[in-house]
Amino acid sequence: MAGLLAARVLADHVDQVVLVERDVLPAAAEHRRGLPQGRQFHALLARGRAVVEDLIPGYSEELRTAGGVRLRLPTDVIVLGPAGWMDRRARGWEAVSATRPLIEAVVRRRVLELPVVTLLEGHEVTSLTAARDGRSVTGVTVRRVDDGGTTDLDADLVVDAAGRGSRAPAWLAGLGYPAPAREQVDPKLAYAARLFQVPAGFSADWTAVMLTSAPPTVARFGYLFPVEGDQWMVSLMGAGGQHPPTDEAGWTAFVRSLRPPVIAECIASAEPTSPIRGHHGTTNRRWRFDRMPDWPERFLVVGDAVTAFNPVYGQGMTMAAIAAETLGACLRAHRGTHRPGDLDGLAVRFQRALARVEAPAWTLSTSEDLRYPTTTGMPAGRGQRVRHWYQDRVGSAATVDPVVADVYARVLGMLDPPSALLRPRVLAGALRARTGAGPAAPPPPRPAVRTTPR
Ligand SMILES: Cc1cc2nc3c(=O)[nH]c(=O)nc-3n(C[C@H](O)[C@H](O)[C@H](O)COP(=O)(O)OP(=O)(O)OC[C@H]3O[C@@H](n4cnc5c(N)ncnc54)[C@H](O)[C@@H]3O)c2cc1C
Known part of the structure; x- marks a missing residue:
């Protein structure tokens, strides 16, 4: 997803985009080897859907026509949280529910329709090629999966979107760069x-x-x-x-x-x-490429290859979409200040911008995981305890107060930043909320009317 969406954005700026993919891709929405997580539940959050829709107009409708199921959260979804059932009167947001292979197939079909995008499937990237001094990446070496033959591909810009298994840190070491810092929080999930x-x-x-x-x-x-x-x-x-x-x-x-x-x-x-x-393989892990003292020109890393989240909060594909959006913004800004073809400084600026937009999602995911005493990687500090206490109050309020439930759902859908939970109306609701009905109580019925129109 990160590679497809980055290709979609790059197609607005360059003459040719080559998507290198190790798998031979199925024509239909089928499982494939390079995506082991593809058999598991995947939800594209509201913000991710909005970004994908912006990049690929008509995406949601195409997904629905292919069998995806339109639903609103929480109106159509009964959600049991620690404090009880979420108030279904909240307006929340709309999603189209489908398997991961179908979500990806729709995006892939549309991206591969772009005249400047070509697919080199059945090829594995094995290393970066670089200028003699290692300061600038000049392309990649690819190996054909069927017969092992290798070829060098020259490129003005290389984007690594190889997922959790990306070898970017090893490739950087091969070019003489120091090891990037790695942060991990493992809820053993x-x-x-x-x-x-x-x-x-x-x-x-x-x-x-x-x-x-x-x-x-x-x-x-x-x-x-x-x-x-x-x-x-x-x-x-x-x-x-x-x-x-x-x-x-x-x-x-x-x-x-x-x-x-x-x-x-x-x-x-x-x-x-x-x-x-x-x-398995759900640890929160981020490489601090943004903090490297030195970074090669013309090399970008996106998606799980930079930051992989514990997937239960459904953030991965949305962050892949936000990475593509960030890439578009960086390319436009760069164009305004540099001559055509001059990409100096773009890579560093992009990795720093990406780290900034990923930070709230990282905090949400790791902070929740640190509630488990069995989670390893980082101690839950004082700030975390206050955050947990307040989140519990918001969670309680969201069981009985549709306005709080609406903001809560929007934050979980990444439509609003976590700071939205500190708005005066949410704060007031959170501080006066009592715990809602627990799992013993029946879920609330579907409301006839929503009380939080927008
Ligand atoms: C169990 C589970 C459940 C998840 N649920 C959700 C969810 O509900 N919502 C959500 O948004 N996200 C979810 N995710 C996360 C989501 O799968 C990823 O965040 C998302 O796919 C973005 O990843 P990516 O594009 O960076 O990498 P991937 O999707 O892993 O894609 C990497 C691609 O690179 C190819 N590749 C790898 N190495 C090479 C190479 N050397 N040469 C050429 N090609 C290569 C692979 O074949 C693959 O096609 C879940 C993840 C897991 C593990």
Whole structure:
């Protein structure tokens, strides 16, 4: 996603973009080897959808036509948080729910339609090529996956979007640069997902279910979301080492252990349409490329290759979209002050700008994960404890106050910055809120009218 969206932005500025991809890409929305996380639940948050829609007009409608399911959060989604069910009267935001392969296939098809974009599939980037003094990247070496043959590709700008497995730090070391600092916060979380056919005649006043975690006490959680093909994607997650099993009996016992048992009840009579698929590798990890004392010209790193988030907050694809948006802004600003073809300074400025826009998402994700005593990587300091206390107050208010629930949903959807939670109306709601109805209470019914029109 980061590579596709960066290519989309670059297409407005350059004569040719070559997308190098190790996989031979499927024509349809199918799973592929280079995207092991693709079998797990993926939600594109509101902000990410807005950026993608801006870059690829008609994206949401195309996704919906291909089977994606339109829903509003929280109106159509029953969300159980630590303090109770989220108030469904909030306006919140709209999403189109689909599997990751379908979300990506729609973006890929549109990006590959651009006349300046070409795809070099079945090729793996093995290293960077650079000027003799290592100060400027001049291209990449690629290896054909089928016969191992290698070729050098020259480029004015190289963008690494190779995901969590990116070798950028090693490549930089090969050019003589010092090792970048690495920050990690590991909540020891794993996923296990399975698809089900929605039973004929099923009806409920909600479209999706989110039984979220309540750290540090509740480390097991689960989501049920509609996806294309009239299916439900049921995603089970466990932090602190309480991983959902991937065998039939263990997975079923895990889903039954979630309170209330709404997901277990839904799937009791539903036909599975996939095996159970597990996934580890969810640590929050960011490379501080922005703090390197020295950085080569003409080399950029985007997406998970820079910052990979614990995925339960759904930030990864949205941050990939924001990285593309940031790249566009940097390219436009650079054009205003430099001669055509002069890219000096662009790379450093981009990595610093990217670190700035990623910081709130990093804080949200790591701060929540630090509630688990089993999380490793960083101690939860004094500031974190105050933040946790206030977030709990906001979470409580969001169960009974649609205005607070609306702002809360918008912050989670990355439409508003976390500072929106400090607005006077939210502050007042948070300070007077009592804890809402817990899992023992039924979820609130779908409201006939929303009380927070915009
Ligand atoms: C379990 C799980 C659940 C997730 N859920 C969500 C969610 O709900 N919402 C959300 O927004 N995000 C989610 N994410 C995160 C999301 O998958 C990523 O953040 C997002 O895909 C952006 O990653 P990327 O484009 O940087 O890398 P990737 O999507 O990993 O893509 C990297 C690409 O580079 C290719 N590649 C790798 N190395 C090379 C090489 N040397 N040469 C050529 N090609 C190469 C790979 O084949 C692949 O196509 C989840 C992640 C996980 C692990």
